[in-house]
Amino acid sequence: MIELLQGLDRWLLVAANSRHWHWLDSLMVFLSERFVWFPAYFVMVVVLGYYLQRRALIALPLLGIVIALADSISSRLFKPYFARLRPCHDPELSATLNLVHGCGGQFGFLSSHAANSFALAVFLCIILPRRFRIAKIILFVWAVLISYSRIYLGAHYPSDVAAGATLGSLLAWLAAMAYERLAVRVPVKVSKIHSNA
Template sequence: MLDRLEKLDQELFLYLNEQQSPFWDTVMVTVSNKYFWIPFYLLLIGYIIWRYKMQSIPMLLMAVAGIGLADYVASGIFKPYFARLRPCHDPELSAMVNLVRGCGGKFGFLSSHASTGFALAVFFNLILSDRYLIFKIVLVIWAVVVSYSRIYLGVHYPGDIIGGALVGAGTAMLAVVGYRLWLRKYTRFQHKPLA
């Protein structure tokens, strides 16, 4: 069963990875670069502080905790434990991989990009009201595109991405519990957002 799943994962990877063009190469390298998103993160932090005032303190701290935990679980636990080679390091596949720019570390299961991206997206999807639906959708699309870029660039299997997304969602849920407990215990951090 596991062999069959791994074979399907490899076949899906090869199909998705061969959909290449010079234009999308540039886009995916940019999207995958964590430094490219710094202005996005700063705008998000600024908006949360402006909108939620004191409540932004536990909100942002728990978001960072969820993201940090997701990264640790993916890179610090799963990658060394499972030791699954990235497709670009796999001797059976590396000749077939369209590697756009660099292969990265030796192991790829789980994807840290997917785990941290989905930790952020799921955290804010769970704590913000439905009036922020567009904002929530944008965060999910962002997490999906960043995660997909890792397959496109030849450094992760789809299974690495799905597993990373599940871990990120799980750590986001833990962070939400922490956030709600904080608000319950310290009422001074509760704030009604601006209309």
């Protein structure tokens, strides 16, 4: 059974990595670059501060904590413990992959990109009211695309990404539950938060 799952993992990786176009290569490299998202994060912080008002003083630290936990647990706990080589470092596989953006660290289980992006997306999707449904869809699609880019670039197996997304989502859910408990103690203007919620 384990061999069957490993074979499926490799097959999905090769299927995603083998279809390359120049414009898609550039897009996937862009999606994988963490620093290019800083302006978007700044705008997000400003928007959250405006709509959540004083509750932003709870939400933003929790968001920072959940992302830091997702990154630390994936990078400092899972990767060294499982010591699973990235596909691009696997001598049996690397020669067959299209590596357009280097390879990264030696170990890949689980994906920090997936853990971090899903931690952010799931946390915000839970705490924001229904009026933000379009923003929630965009956040979820963004997290999926970042995670897929890691497979496309040969940096992670699909199972690395799935595990990272699961970790990030679980941590986000726990943080969102903490936010809900703390936020009820902080009153806000009805017109901003609860309208159409």
